[in-house]
Amino acid sequence: MQRMPQSDIPxxxxxxxxxxxxxxxxxxxxxxxxxxxxFGVAGVFKHPxxxxxxxxxxxxxxxxxxxxxxxxxxxxxxxxxxxxYYSLHKFGAEGMLGSAVSLxxxxxxxxVLTALMVTGRxxxxxxxxxGIMRISEQIDALECMAIDPFRYLISPxxxxxxxxxxxxxxxxxxxxxxxxxxxxxxxxxxxxxxFFSSMQQSVTNHDIRLGIVKSFVFGLLFVWICTGRGYFVQxxxxxxxxxxxxxxxxxxxxxxxxxxxxxxxxxxxxxxL
Amino acid sequence: MTITQTADNAEAVIRxxxxxxxxxxxxxxxxxxxxxxxxxxxxxTTVIAGGSxxxxxxxxxxxxxxxxxxxxxxxxxGQDVASLRRRELEQLRTKFGVLFxxxxxxxxxxxxxxxxxxxxxxxxxxxxxxxxxVAATLEQLELLGHEDKFPAQLSGGMKKRxxxxxxxQLDPEILLFDEPTTGLDPLMTNDIYRLFARTRQELxxxxxxxxxxxxxxxxxxxxxxxxNKGEVDVFASPGEIKYSTKPYIREFVEMTMxxxxxxxxx
Ligand SMILES: Nc1ncnc2c1ncn2[C@@H]1O[C@H](COP(=O)(O)OP(=O)(O)OP(=O)(O)O)[C@@H](O)[C@H]1O
Ligand SMILES: [Mg+2]
Numbered sequence: 001m002q003r004m005p006q007s008d009i010p011x012x013x014x015x016x017x018x019x020x021x022x023x024x025x026x027x028x029x030x031x032x033x034x035x036x037x038x039f040g041v042a043g044v045f046k047h048p049x050x051x052x053x054x055x056x057x058x059x060x061x062x063x064x065x066x067x068x069x070x071x072x073x074x075x076x077x078x079x080x081x082x083x084x085y086y087s088l089h090k091f092g093a094e095g096m097l098g099s100a101v102s103l104x105x106x107x108x109x110x111x112v113l114t115a116l117m118v119t120g121r122x123x124x125x126x127x128x129x130x131g132i133m134r135i136s137e138q139i140d141a142l143e144c145m146a147i148d149p150f151r152y153l154i155s156p157x158x159x160x161x162x163x164x165x166x167x168x169x170x171x172x173x174x175x176x177x178x179x180x181x182x183x184x185x186x187x188x189x190x191x192x193x194x195f196f197s198s199m200q201q202s203v204t205n206h207d208i209r210l211g212i213v214k215s216f217v218f219g220l221l222f223v224w225i226c227t228g229r230g231y232f233v234q235x236x237x238x239x240x241x242x243x244x245x246x247x248x249x250x251x252x253x254x255x256x257x258x259x260x261x262x263x264x265x266x267x268x269x270x271x272x273l
Numbered sequence: 274m275t276i277t278q279t280a281d282n283a284e285a286v287i288r289x290x291x292x293x294x295x296x297x298x299x300x301x302x303x304x305x306x307x308x309x310x311x312x313x314x315x316x317x318t319t320v321i322a323g324g325s326x327x328x329x330x331x332x333x334x335x336x337x338x339x340x341x342x343x344x345x346x347x348x349x350x351g352q353d354v355a356s357l358r359r360r361e362l363e364q365l366r367t368k369f370g371v372l373f374x375x376x377x378x379x380x381x382x383x384x385x386x387x388x389x390x391x392x393x394x395x396x397x398x399x400x401x402x403x404x405x406x407v408a409a410t411l412e413q414l415e416l417l418g419h420e421d422k423f424p425a426q427l428s429g430g431m432k433k434r435x436x437x438x439x440x441x442q443l444d445p446e447i448l449l450f451d452e453p454t455t456g457l458d459p460l461m462t463n464d465i466y467r468l469f470a471r472t473r474q475e476l477x478x479x480x481x482x483x484x485x486x487x488x489x490x491x492x493x494x495x496x497x498x499x500x501n502k503g504e505v506d507v508f509a510s511p512g513e514i515k516y517s518t519k520p521y522i523r524e525f526v527e528m529t530m531x532x533x534x535x536x537x538x539x
Contacts, residue, residue: 048394136380137377140337141378143337147390
């Protein structure tokens with residue numbers, strides 16, 4: 001779409017013109033991303049299914065992130081254990097430690113931290129990969145061979161992310177609870193039986209469902225935003241050209257994805273709790 | 274389908290009607306094509322020539338629907354490219370074999386995988402058949418022994434040839450080649466042109482070749498389109514260019530004739 005040159009607009013109206021221009025840009029951008037999401041999801045069901053590519057992406061997003069998730073989980077679990085002990089000890093309620101640690105992990109920290117770590121690790125890589133394919137005309141070349149870039153390139157990543165992120169979250173929860181156990185029971189001397197029984201009593205199916213829903217939504221959010229930003233790298237205003245545009249857009253994608261995860265975390269909690 | 278007769282009675286596969294394409298420029302718009310009209314006849318070879326930055330690559334992208342014209346219509350087999358839905362456009366593109374100016378190879382796939390990709394994704398051929406066909410094409414283009422290299426490990430001319438090999442895989446009806454011989458040595462260039470001449474007789478495709486390789490490429494050409502400053506001049510045969518009176522074409526002819534004298538070899 002054509003933009004009117006700034007100099008043709010009366011001075012006083014320029015801020016309004018800029019605001020309108022900006023609004024139109026944001027709306028178009030959202031529209032593009034919405035359509036991208038639709039095609040990305042639809043591509044999962046298109047034939048022929050790229051089984052090997054999905055496995056490769058599962059390896060990259062899922063298996064490849066396990067070490068990072070493990071260390072994040074164990075350290076945050078241990079911190080929770082110590083902090084929880086410190087707070088609960090004031091009320092003489094150390095027995096509730098298991099409940100506090102596990103609920104925090106399952107409902108909040110597990111899904112959120114997993115999504116943030118995977119965004120940083122795999123999301124940035126995906127965005128850069130697709131951005132480079134876009135600027136070097138590889139995506140155009142796919143289209144010219146009548147190979148649907150969604151089915152071929154984007155949708156396998158969608159599917160792999162939707163499988164990996166919930167599984168990684170589950171792993172995060174288990175490892176985190178173990179971290180809490182280490183810190184609380186082994187270091188601070190909370191009773192082991194109390195730790196686990198309080199956990200068993202307080203964690204309900206609903207809490208676990210909340211965690212699972214979050215992890216699916218976050219998985220979709222990060223893969224959508226990161227691949228979509230890369231796909232539209234040439235349409236993003238102010239990104240520049242070439243290698244620089246890819247690097248800027250990658251940074252932008254990781255920031256937007258992370259913030260979206262945090263915003264949706266609040267929204268889902270508010271709706272489901 | 275509209276069937277349009279051109280001068281030599283061949284049906285038009287591609288038709289530009291009053292097409293304008295501009296890009297945002299420093300002062301106003303950069304007008305690349307200014308209401309141009311021409312047709313590309315079926316089963317013939319059309320060479321598009323013109324100075325650097327005159328819109329040759331843009332013309333090819335317009336044909337493929339990778340860019341949209343500002344105004345005017347582009348018909349491929351009678352269908353308006355800009356008005357097609359995604360699926361129809363995909364269907365239309367199955368007719369094309371495309372070589373991009375920058376080759377546009379998939380840089381995380383090997384040479385073999387690049388060339389095999391259209392066969393794997395778009396046909397039901399077995400791995401064995403694919404391997405055979407790819408090997409045959411690679412041999413024709415003197416690329417045997419480089420199958421396992423990645424594009425980053427190839428020279429510019431080799432990339433071009435891999436791009437050619439990939440474009441030729443699905444027996445396309447229409448070839449769109451953007452500078453197929455740039456970056457190749459004269460011997461290889463001759464080989465490529467001979468390959469074109471031979472396969473065109475066998476397969477009878479329509480070819481649109483963008484090339485600076487004049488006069489060599491004229492040996493193949495049935496029709497020549499010259500692009501200059503947003504205007505096109507169409508010549509029904511390379512020979513006719515000599516009779517034009519436009520100054521820029523006279524200059525172009527001078528240059529071409531000189532090349533012919535100083536010996537372009539077959
Ligand atoms: N994506 C684009 N955005 C903006 N301007 C463009 C774009 N692509 C091409 N142009 C402009 O269009 C004009 C024609 O470019 P094109 O690539 O078609 O030239 P060409 O005839 O293929 O030249 P060459 O022989 O050097 O390849 C140039 O002025 C170029 O700056
Ligand atoms: Mg070009």
